[in-house]
Amino acid sequence: MREPSVHQLRLLLAVAEELHFGRAAARVFISQPALSQQIRALEERLGVPLVERGSGTVRLTPAGQAIAVEAKAVVEAVARLVQVSDAHARAVRGTLRVGSLGAEAAMPYAAAVLSRLREQHPHLEVEVHNLNFIQQFDALANGEVDAAFLRGPLPSGFQSHQLAVEPRVVCLPADDPLAGEEKLTLAQLADRAVVDMPREVPRQWWDHLTINPRPDGTPVRFGPVVRDTEAMVLAVLQARAITFLPAAARRLYPRPGLVYVDVPELGNSVSFLAWLPANRDLPAVRALREATRTAEQNPRVLSE
Known part of the structure; x- marks a missing residue:
């Protein structure tokens, strides 16, 4: 037969x-x-x-x-x-290098994406590279990382997927007279110096986040230059300047002597997964994008 x-x-x-x-x-x-x-x-x-x-x-x-x-x-x-x-x-194998601006990779949405990626592709090694303000865009542009968790606005030339939205707050020394307020306006903060970025950081990005100039046309007075978020909150602790951060900083950077206050005029902070168009269809980057789609929830305002 x-x-x-x-x-x-x-x-x-x-x-x-x-x-x-x-x-x-x-x-x-x-x-x-x-x-x-x-x-x-x-x-x-x-x-x-x-x-x-x-x-x-x-x-x-x-x-x-x-x-x-x-x-x-x-x-x-x-x-x-x-x-x-x-x-x-x-099955995707090899190494995927993922950049993270500060604690971005530890945020719930990013952690969910990386967890799903590891479930779907257990043979893919994932390296998370911490990036400071200077490195955040350059590392992606020059190929040091294959994709990155970043905060907007993003420079032109990147492709991205929006992950989450949350309010922004002002970080003040606890002994600042305004620290006890429930909410503040930009006008109330007009005389405070704001921490600044190194010249290597795109000026348009930082001006957007500091709302420079202010709605009335007044330029922001900048103070000490910092390279990362830890240096930023240290500058505020030393009462040398104030700074604006995503509301998640209340959880990620709680420090004795610091206070975070809502400033509705600051608007929202938007989180992205970003990559270069040329890398879009590389197997590891494609796997990361697919993990993002399957792990994500609709962009939302994060609650404290």
């Missing part, structure tokens, strides 16, 4: 379910004579009749009924085999 092909077993199942050669042939997209020929070939291979053919009717023989049950198990097993092989063929 010659072993039947999986294709022949699929055709037998179509006949068994339709009990009509014409309908079965249409279902599997072949002609009725071709289907009949394949069933006869299957009967010859197995050495038993499978189908009783009558005038317009089709019935399975007892052997056909028993073999159809086994054929279904074989066809389903082959489908599972193909799924497993496809999953292994799609």
